[in-house]
Amino acid sequence: MNKDRYQGKPKKHPEQDEIIVCIPKGREIKEELLENATNLKLILEKYIRFNDFIPRKNDHPSKEKDNEKDNKLKDNKLITQAKNNVYKLVKNIVSKEEKSGETNDYIKKLNERQRQIADKSFTLTTKSRLIVGLGGGSALEVSIKLHFIYGFPYIPSSAIKGVLRAYKILEKLNFDFEKYSKFEKEIESGDREDKEIGAFVRVFGNQQYKGDLIILDAIPENFPRLEEDIMNPHYPDYYNDKKPPTDNQNPRPIKFLTVAKGEKFNFYFKNSHVYKEAFKTDLKEDLIQAFNYLGIGAKTGIGYGVLDG
Numbered sequence: 001m002n003k004d005r006y007q008g009k010p011k012k013h014p015e016q017d018e019i020i021v022c023i024p025k026g027r028e029i030k031e032e033l034l035e036n037a038t039n040l041k042l043i044l045e046k047y048i049r050f051n052d053f054i055p056r057k058n059d060h061p062s063k064e065k066d067n068e069k070d071n072k073l074k075d076n077k078l079i080t081q082a083k084n085n086v087y088k089l090v091k092n093i094v095s096k097e098e099k100s101g102e103t104n105d106y107i108k109k110l111n112e113r114q115r116q117i118a119d120k121s122f123t124l125t126t127k128s129r130l131i132v133g134l135g136g137g138s139a140l141e142v143s144i145k146l147h148f149i150y151g152f153p154y155i156p157s158s159a160i161k162g163v164l165r166a167y168k169i170l171e172k173l174n175f176d177f178e179k180y181s182k183f184e185k186e187i188e189s190g191d192r193e194d195k196e197i198g199a200f201v202r203v204f205g206n207q208q209y210k211g212d213l214i215i216l217d218a219i220p221e222n223f224p225r226l227e228e229d230i231m232n233p234h235y236p237d238y239y240n241d242k243k244p245p246t247d248n249q250n251p252r253p254i255k256f257l258t259v260a261k262g263e264k265f266n267f268y269f270k271n272s273h274v275y276k277e278a279f280k281t282d283l284k285e286d287l288i289q290a291f292n293y294l295g296i297g298a299k300t301g302i303g304y305g306v307l308d309g
Contacts, residue, residue, distance in 0.1 A: 041151035103223045106150045120272035122284050124307040130259040132297035142256040155218035165204045167290035199278035214270035224263035
């Protein structure tokens with residue numbers, strides 16, 4: 001251990017050996033993160049540099065209102081600076097992962113384990129950018145769904161189930177969106193043996209019954225390429241301060257990460273025969289149609305979240 005890198009004082013006790021308490025300096029923690037941080041999830045969701053936020057002391061309470069606008073501008077600059085620091089760290093991790101591929105060994109093992117569990121699996125490729133979990137908690141305010149241990153992007157089973165179920169309901173209703181809500185309520189209170197909705201209850205379940213089809217998380221073939229995108233709210237004062245949306249407000253671009261086009265994900269299902277028996281259609285083909293018609297994740301209205309075989 002290099003003691004020059006640490007601050008600390010030895011504590012001596014009459015009947016005990018000398019104890020050295022080593023406390024890393026803030027600068028050393030920062031440098032250690034920049035050099036060795038590898039888990040994208042921990043950085044994106046947990047890390048923020050505390051020294052980016054220095055509390056201000058107002059020595060003149062009478063001037064508090066006069067300083068309110070200036071303080072808000074300073075806060076915005078500090079927050080932007082902190083987000084940029086996080087984003088630099090995120091990009092550094094992604095860049096190192098693309099070169100080293102360290103996480104790919106874990107991804108390979110996870111795929112092997114999923115194949116042992118599933119009785120049906122197939123691979124689909126992103127035909128557009130993909131972003132699942134955009135609204136999750138993050139140091140950047142926007143997020144992306146990442147594996148909770150290894151930090152790579154994946155598609156959770158709940159999202160797959162939701163898209164597939166929604167597509168089958170719409171298909172049943174000849175894609176009449178006005179009838180969707182009513183039919184969905186009937187499924188939630190329905191019975192497995194009902195002629196109209198029994199297939200949906202048996203496959204996907206409802207509040208009373210557990211669905212027979214088991215859907216596992218979709219795991220990427222390798223650590224997928226990530227691309228930067230932005231949202232550009234043109235009226236920040238309207239959203240933050242509820243002021244009128246006037247043209248004199250400055251847009252504030254919000255960066256977020258997406259999975260790039262052309263990345264492969266492996267999908268896994270157990271008890272897949274239940275689906276075939278209930279709907280008389282192929283699970284893979286239906287899922288592809290669901291992704292092409294509805295998309296998965298966020299930004300589907302502008303073409304995100306499309307996968308194909």
